[in-house]
Amino acid sequence: MRKTACAFFIAFFFHALFFQETAGAVLRGEFVSTWQIKNFSFAEFKDKRLTVKGLWDPEITIPTPNLNAADYYVIEMRAKTTNPMGFLRVVWKADGRTRFYPLAQLPLSSDGDFNAYSLDLRARTHYPGVKLWNGEISTVSITFFGFGDTVEIEDLAIKKPDGITEKAIITWRNFFWPEAITPLSINSASPPFLFTFSYAFILNIIAVMAALAALAAYLWKKREKDSSPGEPRATRVSAIFIVLLLLWMAYDLRYTYAQALSTDTVYKSYVKTQDGRRRFSNMDDFYDFAEFARAQLKGEDKIFYFHEPVERNFFAHMKYLLYPLKPITFEKPGAGVPMRSMGRVHAVYKNPNVRFDNGMLYVNGNPVAKGKETARYDDYSFIFREEN
Amino acid sequence: MFLDALLMFVSILLPSVTGFAIIAAMDRKGLTNGLERAALSFGIGITYSFAALLPYFAAGFVIIAALMKKKALFTGRVETSPEKTSAVEKTLGAVFLALIAVKLFLPLLNVFIWPPYFDDAVTTWDFKAKVIFTAGGLGAGGSEEFLGGGLLNYPLGTPLFKAWMGIFAGTWNTSLVHLYDFAIFASMTAVFYAFLRRHASFAIAAAFTYVLASIPLMSFHAHGGHADMAVGYYLLASVLLLSRWFQTGETSFLYMTAITSAAMTFTKNEGLVLYAPAIVLTFLFLIAKTDAPLRERIKKIAVPCAVFLVLAGPWLMVKVLYGLSVGGGKLGIHGEAFTELAAVFFWEEGAFNILSAGTVLILFTNLRLFKDMTFLSYFAPFALTFLATLAVFVFTSNYEWLYLRTTINRSFLIISPLLVFSLGIFTGLTFSKEKFKKSKRVE
Numbered sequence: 001m002r003k004t005a006c007a008f009f010i011a012f013f014f015h016a017l018f019f020q021e022t023a024g025a026v027l028r029g030e031f032v033s034t035w036q037i038k039n040f041s042f043a044e045f046k047d048k049r050l051t052v053k054g055l056w057d058p059e060i061t062i063p064t065p066n067l068n069a070a071d072y073y074v075i076e077m078r079a080k081t082t083n084p085m086g087f088l089r090v091v092w093k094a095d096g097r098t099r100f101y102p103l104a105q106l107p108l109s110s111d112g113d114f115n116a117y118s119l120d121l122r123a124r125t126h127y128p129g130v131k132l133w134n135g136e137i138s139t140v141s142i143t144f145f146g147f148g149d150t151v152e153i154e155d156l157a158i159k160k161p162d163g164i165t166e167k168a169i170i171t172w173r174n175f176f177w178p179e180a181i182t183p184l185s186i187n188s189a190s191p192p193f194l195f196t197f198s199y200a201f202i203l204n205i206i207a208v209m210a211a212l213a214a215l216a217a218y219l220w221k222k223r224e225k226d227s228s229p230g231e232p233r234a235t236r237v238s239a240i241f242i243v244l245l246l247l248w249m250a251y252d253l254r255y256t257y258a259q260a261l262s263t264d265t266v267y268k269s270y271v272k273t274q275d276g277r278r279r280f281s282n283m284d285d286f287y288d289f290a291e292f293a294r295a296q297l298k299g300e301d302k303i304f305y306f307h308e309p310v311e312r313n314f315f316a317h318m319k320y321l322l323y324p325l326k327p328i329t330f331e332k333p334g335a336g337v338p339m340r341s342m343g344r345v346h347a348v349y350k351n352p353n354v355r356f357d358n359g360m361l362y363v364n365g366n367p368v369a370k371g372k373e374t375a376r377y378d379d380y381s382f383i384f385r386e387e388n
Numbered sequence: 389m390f391l392d393a394l395l396m397f398v399s400i401l402l403p404s405v406t407g408f409a410i411i412a413a414m415d416r417k418g419l420t421n422g423l424e425r426a427a428l429s430f431g432i433g434i435t436y437s438f439a440a441l442l443p444y445f446a447a448g449f450v451i452i453a454a455l456m457k458k459k460a461l462f463t464g465r466v467e468t469s470p471e472k473t474s475a476v477e478k479t480l481g482a483v484f485l486a487l488i489a490v491k492l493f494l495p496l497l498n499v500f501i502w503p504p505y506f507d508d509a510v511t512t513w514d515f516k517a518k519v520i521f522t523a524g525g526l527g528a529g530g531s532e533e534f535l536g537g538g539l540l541n542y543p544l545g546t547p548l549f550k551a552w553m554g555i556f557a558g559t560w561n562t563s564l565v566h567l568y569d570f571a572i573f574a575s576m577t578a579v580f581y582a583f584l585r586r587h588a589s590f591a592i593a594a595a596f597t598y599v600l601a602s603i604p605l606m607s608f609h610a611h612g613g614h615a616d617m618a619v620g621y622y623l624l625a626s627v628l629l630l631s632r633w634f635q636t637g638e639t640s641f642l643y644m645t646a647i648t649s650a651a652m653t654f655t656k657n658e659g660l661v662l663y664a665p666a667i668v669l670t671f672l673f674l675i676a677k678t679d680a681p682l683r684e685r686i687k688k689i690a691v692p693c694a695v696f697l698v699l700a701g702p703w704l705m706v707k708v709l710y711g712l713s714v715g716g717g718k719l720g721i722h723g724e725a726f727t728e729l730a731a732v733f734f735w736e737e738g739a740f741n742i743l744s745a746g747t748v749l750i751l752f753t754n755l756r757l758f759k760d761m762t763f764l765s766y767f768a769p770f771a772l773t774f775l776a777t778l779a780v781f782v783f784t785s786n787y788e789w790l791y792l793r794t795t796i797n798r799s800f801l802i803i804s805p806l807l808v809f810s811l812g813i814f815t816g817l818t819f820s821k822e823k824f825k826k827s828k829r830v831e
Contacts, residue, residue: 186506186612188797189604191738201735204745211749237753237818244746245595251741252487252602259494259607263501271501280503287503320510321562323518 036061039310041148041352041379050153052144055352055380056310058151059143064158067137069094071160074170075119075142078155081108083146084269085279087180090119090142095135107180107265108144112274114154118161118170123193147284147309147350148378171195178258181266181281192254199254203247210243286314286349289377290321293347296375296383297325304345305330307354307363314349330363346384349377356384392561393500399556400430400571407433414640419632423585427578430571431625432644434549435651435699477591484594491601492574495610499570502611504562509613512538514565517550521560529710541712543703545654546615566611569618573610576621577601580809583628587762588816596812603808605739605801615656620802622652623663623773627806630667631765634674639691645671646692650699657714658802660704662780666772674765717784725782728790732797739797740804750811754818766813770806777803 037043037060042053052058075090087107104123109115121133140158144151161167175192179185191200270278270287277285297304306327308314318327327347346361346369348354353364356373361384371386407429411420420428473481504510516536520526526544527533534540536547550565557564581597588596600606609617625648633641649667652659671692675685697704706712731737733744757763777799781790789795 181505183505183507184794186508186608186614186798187794188737189608189739191736198735198738200738200742203742204734207742207745207749211752237750237815240749240753241815244742244749245599248599248602248741248746251738252604255602255604255607255738255741256490256494263494263497266498267501270503278503280505283503283505316507316511316515317504320504320515320518323515324522 053150061141077117079153080114083149086146093139105180122196301345307348307351309350344386395557399553403433404429424582427582430575481590481594484598498611516547520551521554584812600808616798619656624805642692646695662776670769717786722787767810773803
């Protein structure tokens, strides 16, 4: 009876995991015609390869009418990027919602070669069993973080995995991908996922089941009254303690692996860089630019205008790194600052809306100051000094 | 870079040496062993720095050492768990110590290779420190440099020490100032092990220290520039020292509790509002359990309170004089917070591994221990701080931060060392053949 029950359970488990209906990949090779690409300076679809150079963070929006989330839940991509610490973010609209909804993040490899990525979108749950990748998906949007970097994509598809092997590979890869370093990393640490359940949840369930088993064994022994008084408590605690410690280590092993990988990525992208540019997560090479700006600003430039990148907030970092120099925003010049001490210098960092042309500084197409460009950092970053 | 790192290391070492001497001077009866003194030395030493006596670290050590017998300075009565360590335990303990070393190594490496990145570090903690370093002081009232600029109501313990590191090294290194975070992490790990080792076997003490060091969120806070872990360290140290007073009856532990509690209130506002009351309540509870006469009890309360006020008083006065808030939020009941909290504790977050479920399961195995006063002396302050933290998210508008997940994990990170220590004591107590070795009260 027990053997039959076990066999049934195992069969049911494997059926649930692997033997679902299969279907082919969708959307593959349909670049450009239906997809929208934003925030790029260069985009080309040639020989079934999409090359996108970011103006800031390039974003590919894929319309997915009537896409059944239950069937199609893996984003498969083969790509390479020039950003050694880049990552992608996926958001989507589901069930007629007008706003984009949860996000999944994935660090991209920094080895400069084409790499295959498979991101299981079901692995983002709010509560056990409540999937956020659910219902009918209408739009999927993928953002590649990295200003001015180039992403080459050979293959991008939202698909349903076929067969046991593919599902196992995807699950394995998703489990071991480290979390991308973001400003929120200090606030929380997302657990890895195994299928649709978080690893922390799975280990918690195992712990509870082990405790229940220990309790059952204890009650059984107590019923038989064959144990000496005082012994069972220590035995019980020791059994549960050992199980919990092993589960803790199982989680920590994977976390330490991710931690080490993350440290290695930081070392390669920020310390021992191949191209001399120090880049860090969503800050890109801002730290280099801050040093560049400090070298260009003179003692009398105590207050200067800082034009930061679109949709980013580097202001606090600039304020800290360049202190006692004081950046102010151009939108609110003079707020609380006497006119005579307002900035005469503009530091522009990766902001395509601010440009210098023919002795004039333009912000959003409007001329705002006459002067000269005193130093250029890259296509969209420079130092401008006003002239009377 | 190497010279900067060396100088900053020395800037940490100096107050540690002074802290070591202060502990030795207070603990005349030698109730703390060398490991405990060393582990506590940084925390106690930098509290000394808050009294604006930074240049006197070395002089302080020499004077204190001269006043004491050399032997008394470096030795204490070594007391560890009564159980003999078997070969298996030794091996297991060594494995855990190796794992702890890995957990210490990665953040240390990150101190050297990470730029300043996280928001609160660059907007508040590091920024204030750099302002103080650059201005060479706290600035005049009303000036941009006053109290390091930025948010004035944030306590200055962390920025002051980072400023001292910069002053000592003669330069401001945005990465290396995070050696402070690492020093706090390493000190916390050492204090945890040293105090737990008194009550638990080598393997158990090492295992729980490993659990503490491997709390996932800790890895970022050990080099990230926030002050949450520092306040958690002071909370842990305060409770450990208070409990040692309860076990030994030795007043010097009360003085040390007052010192670390003052440092706690000078590190984050939560230290003053949430955790100091928990320590006071625990102290009152423990003193009520002693059999000392009323006059003696009042004396026991008054003296550490005076020490606390001397150290924390200046900052509290600044708060009052300049009307600086301690944080807060609109009162209201947010019942929906409990669902969010359950998600945080049990399935959605990975910031604490399986600590929540593990706590419940371990504590249920031996409910009788809740009558044990020694266990309660550690667990009661945890329970109080836990409830206070919950109340912030359930009964105030801070619920918003729970929903956004920006502060909830950090709030529990602060009290998690205390929880893990309570679990360690709990396990040590249950395993111990002699039940629990209470340090004998010194006659």
